[in-house]
Amino acid sequence: MVDALAAVLAETVGQRAGGWDLSGEIPEDALRALGTRGVLCAAVPAEFGGQGLSALANGELTAHAGVLCGSTRSVMTSQGMAAWTVQRFGDDKQRVDLLGRLTGGELAAVCFSETQAGSDLSAIGTRIVEEDGEIVVDGRKVWATAAAYADLLLVMGVHGAGAAVAAVPASARGVTVEKIPGPLGCRAAGHSNIRLDSVRLPKDSLLVGSRLPMAMLGTIALTYGRLSVAWGCVGMLRACLAAGTRHVRDREQFGRPLADHQLVARHIADLYTLERTATHACERAAESWDRQAPNLASDAVLAKYVAAGNAAEGAARAVQVMASAAAEDGHVVARAYRDAKLMELIEGTSEICQLILARRALEDVP
Amino acid sequence: MSNTDYAGTLTEEAARAALTDFLELRTKHVWEPATDLFESGAVTSIFAMELVVHVEQTFGVTIEGDELTMENFRTIDAMVAMVFRLKAGARRG
């Protein structure tokens, strides 16, 4: 199953990722093809039209996407996180309807961040108000991955004393999506800022179970995203390891292969170690998810923290050993170098992960 | 711990005891059945998610849609009541 879906990815992305990075755009038909063929949110259960992959299998698929194209993998993370949010917070009718659409070729973005609310989601100012049997959504969102392509926006806002998530069609009146022109990395992932001006929607656009305190809502939704980003980082590390090792084996300087120079070999050893330890942290977190072990939330934070840090470090090592051979935009290692840095910022920056992990460690003190 | 530990024979008392044990183990606080968990600040958002998953796993229930409210997790008693409501619902369904 994973192999078949990985083959769909390989066939759709092909050798085009470098070009997409340079143009800042993935052709929409490619994304829709990946969506209808089940790749973008493969963990959705079969009863809702998904592939029903385990977290471990979905993780391997996500890593595969990460090897090929960081932008496509980012879109996959958004779609998967949107689907998980619907699965967790929707009622039966919302699950059937929305998951059917997300597995049927429609694309989704998750809109949490705002100018004043980055790490601190409690500062969210977007409001979701119930009025005359409808809901009205008002606010501004920033940096929503995949929103430039999306049909559906999952928007988190203040609702009553807590928060809630509304499923907002991108075509709804009052919605304006503006693509961010030059992101540092994952350049074709369609990051956008969004304005929601008195967007009126039927009441059932509010995910029934999402009326929770902001922090809890964020944690549940982001746990999927963290695991997905972590596996994406494993993919970047694998791409860097593959390119780096091939290069140091085949290129000679001072009369012998680069790999025979010990200082170069050390970079390769470190790159290999970074890839392996990131993989192990991800496998562990995916197993916790699949067993539904209560520590799955902190394991996902750990995996994301380790994998993002490793990817940023590993990509820098790969650039170092390849030197000018990797110093051109569009090259797989150049892309990883830019993409990986951003992975230390999203779904909880490395510092926010550290705060969570420190708290976790302190809870364990007898 | 898995739901089979309680197959068929779950009493409210056992459920209360199991939840109290888990909470005390993880938070290092002593919890009365009616104490507000969230007011205390001892329950982080990460832990809140772990609590949801723990309740689902231990008692073999699925907490989705409108059962997923803060009120249902606010006290040990509220969680016990929810578990029994969900179990009764599953038997009827």
Ligand SMILES: Cc1cc2nc3c(=O)[nH]c(=O)nc-3n(C[C@H](O)[C@H](O)[C@H](O)COP(=O)(O)OP(=O)(O)OC[C@H]3O[C@@H](n4cnc5c(N)ncnc54)[C@H](O)[C@@H]3O)c2cc1C
């Ligand atoms: C490529 C990319 C994709 C994104 N995709 C999405 C998306 O799909 N949906 C969405 O909603 N958002 C998305 N975001 C936004 C992302 O979630 C935020 O950028 C992130 O949460 C950090 O917020 P911020 O940028 O406002 O930084 P800030 O919160 O302002 O942080 C700035 C710095 O201060 C540190 N800091 C902040 N608070 C603390 C603290 N308490 N202790 C220690 N250090 C602290 C941070 O770690 C960071 O180093 C994306 C961002 C990027 C770059």
